[in-house]
Amino acid sequence: METDTGRDMYRWASDLFPIARSLTGPGVRETLSYLGGLMPGLTVHSIASGTKVLDWIVPDEWTLRSAYLEDEKGRRIIDVANNNLHVVGYSEPVDAWLSLDELQPNLHSLPAQPTAIPYITSYYQRRWGFCLSHAQRQTLQPGRYHAVIDSSLEPGVLNWAELILPGQTEQEVLLSTYICHPSMANNEMSGPVLVTALARWLAALPQRRLTYRILFHPETIGALVQLSRNLEALREKTIAGFVATCCGDDAAFTFMPSRLGGTLADRVATHVLTRHAPGYATASFLHRGSDERQYCSPGVDLPVVSIMRSMYGRYPQYHTSLDDLSFISPDGLAGSFAIMRRCIGILEANVTFRTTVLGEPQLGRRGLYPTLSTKESAATVHDILNVLAYADGQHDLIALAERIGLDALACEAIARKLVDAGVMEILPD
Amino acid sequence: METDTGRDMYRWASDLFPIARSLTGPGVRETLSYLGGLMPGLTVHSIASGTKVLDWIVPDEWTLRSAYLEDEKGRRIIDVANNNLHVVGYSEPVDAWLSLDELQPNLHSLPAQPTAIPYITSYYQRRWGFCLSHAQRQTLQPGRYHAVIDSSLEPGVLNWAELILPGQTEQEVLLSTYICHPSMANNEMSGPVLVTALARWLAALPQRRLTYRILFHPETIGALVQLSRNLEALREKTIAGFVATCCGDDAAFTFMPSRLGGTLADRVATHVLTRHAPGYATASFLHRGSDERQYCSPGVDLPVVSIMRSMYGRYPQYHTSLDDLSFISPDGLAGSFAIMRRCIGILEANVTFRTTVLGEPQLGRRGLYPTLSTKESAATVHDILNVLAYADGQHDLIALAERIGLDALACEAIARKLVDAGVMEILPD
């Protein structure tokens, strides 16, 4: 299943990659519309420019129609039609002839990565600029250049989309990702396609114990919008949350814990990664970089973590044109899907079991213990007895599994058998 | 003293070894009667077959009169009179002629240990069978065999014995062992003879601060009987408990902690083992195997641990005829006695001391501090000052000793001296 899902995710990423996204504007809406086709029930919302959002203000909407740089002979040196990283995000309109020297302050390149076009934005201060590879920049000859950015920055809306998948309880799992970067693969497409795959899998489940709140929004400001509108509900209901980002390449996993650690999200993630992603690394919250910055901020304190592969800021292709579709893979995406699905599966199963008998139950007459006591007979029921020993009403499934050194889902299978045998109960939430 | 006690224990083990014990029946009563001769006041109790005991039912009483296997020529191939492991425990009666092929499903041997007769029981499902060495089994020729087990399985009683040694307080120490295995030495005789030696030592003490509840019963069902009859009292009074098992050989010690650890029993055991049994190992409660399975079960949660030598299930002779009197030794038993006696001695001494003066007391005028202050004088009173520093009413004797890196009994000697000097008090329990 993961293989097929990996191929689906990669295809969706390929479809979405070329769209010119930014914080706001038509690229975001086109992206959300595509995702809506994959997830019935996904609802697109908007909030007006100028609205106060906690300490922030929703910026004007940016529409980019074209952007190019021509030389004196009318040759297009740079054209955003070729790569949408070529323009500084939120560039104000310009139509001017400049000398190379006049142009230079508005050009951005990376001397250390001469083939990469950098990704640059200026959301909250008016500027214009072009991004290009340093190699190309060095070929520019003195002369006159025609800089044209046909954009508008006007009051409009900021969009996001939400899908609620209700479960038997009001307890919620938050899956959050962002859709605000133009053509980059690991640090943009991987998150939305992973969340989409998870949402489709969750929607198809015959039943869900938990409710899922699934969010696609522009990074930072989108998370702040959520908090400004839903803080009390999010705080009350959210038992675990995950920011999906940088999860599409083939590198080993990197875990970003919550601010203080120890939440259910931290516990399930480390339980799964320890057993199913040996060699994973744990980053420090001091190096966080996505919407956990908002979700985990003081006074908000949602139990939110992130399971990444090559982490933002730590791989050279990050925030450049080199973070393209060749940097991610169906297998990389499928591996992230498998880990996240397992985390969610365990959260679904994470109830608290308690034995209903004092002392050990007589398993033999229930067919759960060998009736012939030999030297080896105890070993065969080792795990059953250990589940019984720690099902004391004080350990949830994850804690029980950690205690007895079993995978949580294997532990659940045993506990369910014991519930069926009438010697164990599930505590109410 | 330990040497003499070791010899006594080994002699008692030798006397008791041949008795054909099982969960119930005459072998148990004979064993308890012998122990009663060593411990005046030991009281034998019984509970009727069919009585519900928590989740269990007391089984019928098993009486084995004879059991043998003859060949066509009337030669006794196997005879329980030679070794009482030869018959499967709780075998139902049989008197039948069978071919070798028909007989095989009722024979039990250990291919990997060809000289060992395995120990097998079937308490809770009706069966019959013989146990023999694999070497002997391979000599059996095709032909007819006469299988005779003259046993009865009828309503009767299950027996156990209890000795209460009262102390100044109602706080109890539980010493529990089992008397339900036939002729095996480490995994049967070592426990009862150790508990007997401890009981005799305790009975002879001029005074006891604590009360001792000393139990000899069939494993599992016996512990369940205790819990079903005394749970509230056990929970209220028991401050520490020890299951005596597998404590007679010469191997290094193995400590079995309580289910969650950290109880007074865990603390005293690790304090003593650390100082007096260097190289001891700590087993995981996940690998428990005796009556701590019941005593530490959720909702029961007595503070019970076990200090073993070669631990059940971990030595090849376990549950075979090779676990015989040559596997245990007077020295091995004496070493276990010394450790357990020290644990109990510390529990007796484990009060909470508190200094009665603010600041350091003036030890000099009480003859506890050198009056001439030289470069070395502080060192000579180092331990006294450290006892004073941590006798804050928050550390019991064991915690105080751990803090200052002294043995608890050495620490007690200092604290008592300070009590006598009028600068320290003992907090009421």
Next chain:
Amino acid sequence: METDTGRDMYRWASDLFPIARSLTGPGVRETLSYLGGLMPGLTVHSIASGTKVLDWIVPDEWTLRSAYLEDEKGRRIIDVANNNLHVVGYSEPVDAWLSLDELQPNLHSLPAQPTAIPYITSYYQRRWGFCLSHAQRQTLQPGRYHAVIDSSLEPGVLNWAELILPGQTEQEVLLSTYICHPSMANNEMSGPVLVTALARWLAALPQRRLTYRILFHPETIGALVQLSRNLEALREKTIAGFVATCCGDDAAFTFMPSRLGGTLADRVATHVLTRHAPGYATASFLHRGSDERQYCSPGVDLPVVSIMRSMYGRYPQYHTSLDDLSFISPDGLAGSFAIMRRCIGILEANVTFRTTVLGEPQLGRRGLYPTLSTKESAATVHDILNVLAYADGQHDLIALAERIGLDALACEAIARKLVDAGVMEILPD
């Protein structure tokens, strides 16, 4: 500044070194008088001999006029005028002719350190004696010796001095040192001159948040006097305390924690030592040796620690004439001053900050975040964002700094900037 201060401290130590101090008497008063000249406001107090002080009694006052040992030819073999360690502290008067054999029990020397004169006292039992190098002792020839100690031991007073430097709050920092040893440098002079330098620095500060209680008293009995007179106030107000001792040489630092550890004094000291004294050692409270013995005793439990260099009892020159002015240095004293000043600076700054916005504040419009978002822009504000993330009202400045891996004063600078920007507040004490 430390260099100048180091030279000042060394000069004061040199001035004070020759004075013949003891628990009581003119040497103490002369010392306190000299210190009073450096610290306006330093007040000298006295308590009468015979006064009960907790478990102790203030001893008689000792006045030593002269002490010498002459041979038959009137040659002064030993004269306290040459080195005030030559007489056993609190020696009762003597004027007697003795044979060498009669004299020997009253002579003290160190065979293992033949050139050192030991420091010996007998405060609480009447004795007399001379201390001399073992080398010298071995030159003594049989014959008659004239032992003269012209001293008096009479009811008088015990003196100490106190300086209170008030701050904005009643919360107090205790700086305590002793002035009761004769001519020794590290284990006597270093403490008073360090405390003097700190007091002068504190007195010159434009404002102090905290109040400082600065004590110069004879060791042990002086601390007990404080406790007997001020225990409730000390317990209520003292947030951190430091015993200054053995802090003048050039060895690496040694930290003596409080009795149970974890106090604010422990936290600030380890924060500073970890960052500014790499390679420092932590001693065990079991090896304490100065007034933390009293301040940290059970029921007193003040948060008092000690930051030393070569620790009492651990360097061979300790309590001998070899602990002279060559054993300490201006640089050694200056280093201790720098560490202690930093500790105090952090205590002054150690408030609890809390962000006043939910989610991250928009730092960009406050000029605290680059408006152009490039690959590196997040890194430049890394520390600011981390201060914001952990300024949750649950971390005081030290805890905040430890969380984010910054020095507390660097952390404070950022937090103050955020307070100025209106996105952070200081919680009231």
